[in-house]
Amino acid sequence: xxxxxxxxxxxxxxxxxxxxxxxxxxxxxxxxxxxxxxxxxxxxxxxxxxxxxxxxxxxxxxxxxxxxxxxxxxxxxxxxxxxxxxxxxxxxxxxxxxxxxxxxxxxxxxxxxxxxxxxxxxxxxxxxxxxxxxxxxxxxxxxxxxxxxxxxxxxxxxxxxxxxxxxxxxxxxxxxxxxxxxxxx
Amino acid sequence: xxxxxxxxxxxxxxxxxxxxxxxxxxxxxxxxxxxxxxxxxxxxxxxxxxxxxxxxxxxxxxxxxxxxxxxxxxxxxxxxxxxxxxxxxxxxxxxxxxxxxxxxxxxxxxxxxxxxxxxxxxxxxxxxxxxxxxxxxxxxxxxxxxxxxxxxxxxxxxxxxxxxxxxxxxxx
Numbered sequence: 001x002x003x004x005x006x007x008x009x010x011x012x013x014x015x016x017x018x019x020x021x022x023x024x025x026x027x028x029x030x031x032x033x034x035x036x037x038x039x040x041x042x043x044x045x046x047x048x049x050x051x052x053x054x055x056x057x058x059x060x061x062x063x064x065x066x067x068x069x070x071x072x073x074x075x076x077x078x079x080x081x082x083x084x085x086x087x088x089x090x091x092x093x094x095x096x097x098x099x100x101x102x103x104x105x106x107x108x109x110x111x112x113x114x115x116x117x118x119x120x121x122x123x124x125x126x127x128x129x130x131x132x133x134x135x136x137x138x139x140x141x142x143x144x145x146x147x148x149x150x151x152x153x154x155x156x157x158x159x160x161x162x163x164x165x166x167x168x169x170x171x172x173x174x175x176x177x178x179x180x181x182x183x184x185x
Numbered sequence: 186x187x188x189x190x191x192x193x194x195x196x197x198x199x200x201x202x203x204x205x206x207x208x209x210x211x212x213x214x215x216x217x218x219x220x221x222x223x224x225x226x227x228x229x230x231x232x233x234x235x236x237x238x239x240x241x242x243x244x245x246x247x248x249x250x251x252x253x254x255x256x257x258x259x260x261x262x263x264x265x266x267x268x269x270x271x272x273x274x275x276x277x278x279x280x281x282x283x284x285x286x287x288x289x290x291x292x293x294x295x296x297x298x299x300x301x302x303x304x305x306x307x308x309x310x311x312x313x314x315x316x317x318x319x320x321x322x323x324x325x326x327x328x329x330x331x332x333x334x335x336x337x338x339x340x341x342x343x344x345x346x347x348x349x350x351x352x353x354x355x356x357x
Contacts, residue, residue: 031287133258137261143244
C-alpha cells in the first residue's frame with residue numbers, strides 16, 4: 001500500500017493539471033448567471049430609429065421592455081480590435097436565431113460608434129449607449145467584447161467572455177438561444 | 186574616415202536621447218491618472234477608500250489591486266468605490282456590491298465560506314500531510330537502524346548467530 005499511495009497522489013495531481021491545460025485562468029465565471037439581468041435605462045445610439053419593442057419611446061432603452069423575448073447583449077466599442085473580428089459572427093448569430101440583439105456601446109463616442117457600424121454593418125435591434133461604463137459594471141463586464149444571453153424572464157443564462165468564435169457560436173450560443181426561445185414566456 | 190566615425194557617434198547620441206525622451210513621455214503619461222486629487226469628507230472615509238482599493242483585485246490586470254492598476258476598468262471601479270465611500274456606505278456593503286457583480290475573485294481575501302473553504306484550508310492540510318510523511322519516514326529509519334544491534338552480543342554472552350559464526354571461522 002505504501003508504494004501505491006504516492007502513485008495515486010501523482011495520478012490525482014496529473015489529472016487536475018491535465019484538465020487545467022485547456023482552461024484559461026484569467027476567465028471569470030459570471031457572478032450573475034441565473035440571476036435577473038440588472039435593469040438599466042439609457043440613450044439609444046440611433047434615437048431616430050423606432051425601437052420596435054417600445055415604439056412610443058423617443059430615444060432611450062429600458063431593458064424591462066425586453067421581457068418576453070430572448071435577447072442577446074453584446075458589449076462592443078469602436079476602439080476594440082477584437083470586436084471587428086467577432087462582428088461578422090454577431091451578424092450571423094442575429095440572422096440564424098432571430099433573437100433581439102442589443103448592442104451595448106461601451107465607453108465610446110457616439111460619432112465613432114456610428115461610423116464603426118456604418119462600416120461593419122449594424123445587426124442590432126437597438127444600441128444602448130454606456131459612455132461611462134456604469135451599465136458595464138452592473139453586468140460585471142471586465143473586458144470587451146462580452147456577450148450575454150438573457151431569457152424571456154429576464155434571467156441571464158449564459159455569458160461569453162472575449163470575441164465570439166465560430167466554435168462557440170455553433171456549439172454553445174445558437175443552441176442555447178434556440179432552447180430558450182422554445183421555452184414558454 | 187574620421188568624419189564617418191563622428192557621424193556614427195552623433196547618430197548614436199541622437200538615438201539614445203530619443204529613447205530617453207520616449208521613456209520620460211511614457212512616465213509622464215502613465216502618471217496622469219494617479220495624480221488626480223480626491224477630496225474626502227473625513228479621514229475615516231479616506232482610510233476606507235485606500236483600504237478597499239488595495240483589497241479589490243483589478244480584473245484586467247489580475248495580479249494587481251485597484252490602487253496599483255492603471256487599467257480603464259480599475260479607474261472606473263475606483264470611482265465607484267469613491268462614490269460609495271462618499272455616500273457613507275460601510276466596507277461590508279461596498280464589498281458585497283462588488284462581489285455581487287464580479288464574484289469572489291475580486292476580493293484579495295476571499296470570504297470564509299463553504300465554497301472557499303478548500304482554498305483556505307488546503308495549504309495547512311498539505312503541510313500536515315507533509316509532516317506526517319516525515320514522521321513516518323523517520324520512524325521507519327529508526328526501526329531499521331535497530332536491527333544490526335541484534336547480531337552483537339548482549340550482556341557479554343554470545344548469541345546463537347555469533348556462535349555459529351565463530352565455529353565456521355575456527356573450522357576454516
